Amino acid sequence: MNKINSLRWIDGALELLDQRALPLRVDYLRYNNAADVAQGIRQLVVRGAPAIGCAAAYGVALEALRLQHQARDAFIAGLDRAMSILAASRPTAVNLFWALNRMRARLDASFDHALPAIAADLLAEAHAIADEDVRLNRAMGAHGAALLANNARVLTHCNAGALATAGHGTALGIIRSAIEAGKRIEVYADETRPFLQGARLTAWELQQDGIPVTLIADNAAGLLMHRGEIDAVIVGADRIAANGDVANKIGTYTVAVLARRHDIPFYVAAPLSTIDRATVNGEAIPIEERAAEEVLGYGGTQWAPAGVAVKNPVFDVTPADLVSALITERGALSTPDRAKIAALFDA
Amino acid sequence: MNKINSLRWIDGALELLDQRALPLRVDYLRYNNAADVAQGIRQLVVRGAPAIGCAAAYGVALEALRLQHQARDAFIAGLDRAMSILAASRPTAVNLFWALNRMRARLDASFDHALPAIAADLLAEAHAIADEDVRLNRAMGAHGAALLANNARVLTHCNAGALATAGHGTALGIIRSAIEAGKRIEVYADETRPFLQGARLTAWELQQDGIPVTLIADNAAGLLMHRGEIDAVIVGADRIAANGDVANKIGTYTVAVLARRHDIPFYVAAPLSTIDRATVNGEAIPIEERAAEEVLGYGGTQWAPAGVAVKNPVFDVTPADLVSALITERGALSTPDRAKIAALFDA
Numbered sequence: 038m039n040k041i042n043s044l045r046w047i048d049g050a051l052e053l054l055d056q057r058a059l060p061l062r063v064d065y066l067r068y069n070n071a072a073d074v075a076q077g078i079r080q081l082v083v084r085g086a087p088a089i090g091c092a093a094a095y096g097v098a099l100e101a102l103r104l105q106h107q108a109r110d111a112f113i114a115g116l117d118r119a120m121s122i123l124a125a126s127r128p129t130a131v132n133l134f135w136a137l138n139r140m141r142a143r144l145d146a147s148f149d150h151a152l153p154a155i156a157a158d159l160l161a162e163a164h165a166i167a168d169e170d171v172r173l174n175r176a177m178g179a180h181g182a183a184l185l186a187n188n189a190r191v192l193t194h195c196n197a198g199a200l201a202t203a204g205h206g207t208a209l210g211i212i213r214s215a216i217e218a219g220k221r222i223e224v225y226a227d228e229t230r231p232f233l234q235g236a237r238l239t240a241w242e243l244q245q246d247g248i249p250v251t252l253i254a255d256n257a258a259g260l261l262m263h264r265g266e267i268d269a270v271i272v273g274a275d276r277i278a279a280n281g282d283v284a285n286k287i288g289t290y291t292v293a294v295l296a297r298r299h300d301i302p303f304y305v306a307a308p309l310s311t312i313d314r315a316t317v318n319g320e321a322i323p324i325e326e327r328a329a330e331e332v333l334g335y336g337g338t339q340w341a342p343a344g345v346a347v348k349n350p351v352f353d354v355t356p357a358d359l360v361s362a363l364i365t366e367r368g369a370l371s372t373p374d375r376a377k378i379a380a381l382f383d384a
Numbered sequence: 385m386n387k388i389n390s391l392r393w394i395d396g397a398l399e400l401l402d403q404r405a406l407p408l409r410v411d412y413l414r415y416n417n418a419a420d421v422a423q424g425i426r427q428l429v430v431r432g433a434p435a436i437g438c439a440a441a442y443g444v445a446l447e448a449l450r451l452q453h454q455a456r457d458a459f460i461a462g463l464d465r466a467m468s469i470l471a472a473s474r475p476t477a478v479n480l481f482w483a484l485n486r487m488r489a490r491l492d493a494s495f496d497h498a499l500p501a502i503a504a505d506l507l508a509e510a511h512a513i514a515d516e517d518v519r520l521n522r523a524m525g526a527h528g529a530a531l532l533a534n535n536a537r538v539l540t541h542c543n544a545g546a547l548a549t550a551g552h553g554t555a556l557g558i559i560r561s562a563i564e565a566g567k568r569i570e571v572y573a574d575e576t577r578p579f580l581q582g583a584r585l586t587a588w589e590l591q592q593d594g595i596p597v598t599l600i601a602d603n604a605a606g607l608l609m610h611r612g613e614i615d616a617v618i619v620g621a622d623r624i625a626a627n628g629d630v631a632n633k634i635g636t637y638t639v640a641v642l643a644r645r646h647d648i649p650f651y652v653a654a655p656l657s658t659i660d661r662a663t664v665n666g667e668a669i670p671i672e673e674r675a676a677e678e679v680l681g682y683g684g685t686q687w688a689p690a691g692v693a694v695k696n697p698v699f700d701v702t703p704a705d706l707v708s709a710l711i712t713e714r715g716a717l718s719t720p721d722r723a724k725i726a727a728l729f730d731a
Contacts, residue, residue: 252694287603288603290606333583335682348600
């Protein structure tokens with residue numbers, strides 16, 4: 038059992054830790070059908086590419102359980118609709134589509150069974166996706182931990198932790214694994230405007246584990262690097278193109294450019310399910326734009342003047358040539374490119 | 385008369401526009417002595433290097449008026465104390481020290497006069513500093529406007545506008561002058577965490593003048609540059625070293641690094657009084673650290689978890705080699721360096 042659970046299955050329903058309320062309140066919201074799960078994803082109750090994938094898988098399972106006593110046609114049509122609704126919830130993170138494809142494949146494999154058996158199979162598949170996610174994160178953690186020196190000061194952007202996954206985390210999983218291996222690691226967390234995943238989630242999550250963390254404004258990363266106070270950068274990813282370009286939280290590209298200027302290694306940690314071999318390069322990754330309100334203020338408080346125009350793209354693309362290594366469950370891939378990534382899948 | 389006045393002299397007292405309350409409230413606070421002005425500077429009621437200089441000059445004048453009927457010894461001791469208190473209010477912006485030196489020189493020149501005459505002279509000097517600031521900003525505006533193409537999309541960081549000066553502004557003054565010259569200019573304003581000068585002040589100030597402005601999270605600047613949506617960057621400065629290194633609001637260095645990567649011109653607009661020839665390079669500029677509360681949340685609302693460590697340096701240094709041109713009242717100095725800056729003062 039993890040200390041922090043972004044999602045959990047309890048008494049036949051999915052519960053999502055409401056990440057909008059963190060760190061002020063630790064609330065779990067309960068979900069019984071796919072449309073509500075899709076809304077939870079859209080509203081950022083759950084976020085982080087791997088966690089979104091897990092939530093979507095459970096969304097399909099919930100719908101199957103809900104419809105298992107209906108006619109077969111209605112059941113299949115309902116699952117199709119559920120998958121469409123879930124697929125439309127957020128555009129950038131590819132794990133969402135990967136998880137839905139896995140659920141579709143399991144549905145196809147179970148197609149001849151009775152509906153309750155199909156529903157049970159789909160729930161088992163969702164559990165498998167979540168369990169596997171934690172296992173992969175632990176594998177990634179071991180590979181990545183080897184890259185961190187004792188006493189390393191690691192900058193991270195956004196939250197690629199237990200809260201962004203089914204447990205352990207990708208970027209923060211590497212930090213956890215390094216600490217479990219006996220290293221002392223200090224984390225700098227970019228606050229990550231506009232949604233403040235760093236200030237609210239990464240800071241809180243690391244505090245829960247007693248890992249030393251210092252919060253900074255996103256603007257301060259350059260000065261800290263210039264002063265020699267950052268030894269490595271580790272971030273997660275929402276989608277990695279076939280050539281190694283990385284879509285991740287807005288501002289990640291800036292951190293990568295700064296890291297390159299200061300010769301600081303810039304690591305990306307993500308499972309293979311985050312690599313989208315159908316996306317040729319970063320230019321082809323859809324970048325979600327969210328509401329102006331996120332930039333005008335925070336959580337109901339507005340500090341910008343009324344009526345001002347806003348642009349709020351919430352992801353950006355870091356070109357592969359700025360990535361020192363891509364850390365997956367299969368190991369650390371230095372200076373990733375199209376050929377190396379293709380080879381990773383054939384391994 | 386400017387439309388926006390960061391400071392004004394009314395009925396024998398200094399009034400400062402409370403920039404902590406903008407844009408929600410337009411409140412002027414009234415000051416009658418130097419210690420209160422110093423506190424206003426420290427608390428960011430007034431901010432922006434030139435405006436701080438003007439406020440400090442008025443602080444000295446207020447003290448002289450307050451003490452003009454005391455004994456000469458008490459008067460001089462009081463002014464000395466006032467200048468010390470004002471000098472200790474904020475460490476980075478050099479215009480503060482420049483303005484105090486000017487007031488000290490005026491005091492020395494008037495030393496033999498009766499105290500009320502000295503006080504009148506000091507008030508005249510404070511008015512002269514403020515009037516001159518607006519004139520210099522207009523000169524800078526004309527020089528800088530020539531560098532902007534029609535339809536230019538200009539990114540700015542923090543607020544180097546009328547609110548940061550006695551009027552017209554440095555960086556925003558160039559934009560105003562370009563528009564007065566008939567050009568169409570679109571501004572992107574970085575929100576500028578943690579104190580949100582971009583979201584609160586630049587957005588509001590440009591709205592007052594009907595200048596098109598789009599607010600973005602600091603994290604979005606890299607993506608916009610990558611997409612080709614930024615044609616130039618203009619920022620102000622808090623102190624410029626003798627070699628051209630520029631201390632300015634935290635995050636400015638990041639914007640400069642991004643601009644260089646995308647071959648976008650990066651302009652710094654500042655009067656000669658911002659150049660500190662006694663500071664050999666950027667490493668010698670003191671960088672103010674402010675309270676953790678500024679990063680933990682905003683305006684009394686805290687969103688970060690209690691007890692998390694914070695680093696809050698509020699300025700950084702952009703090395704001269706990232707500056708495309710330094711725009712002063714004497715013209716635009718391309719690729720500034722020690723020799724060119726020295727020559728500027730001899731011109």
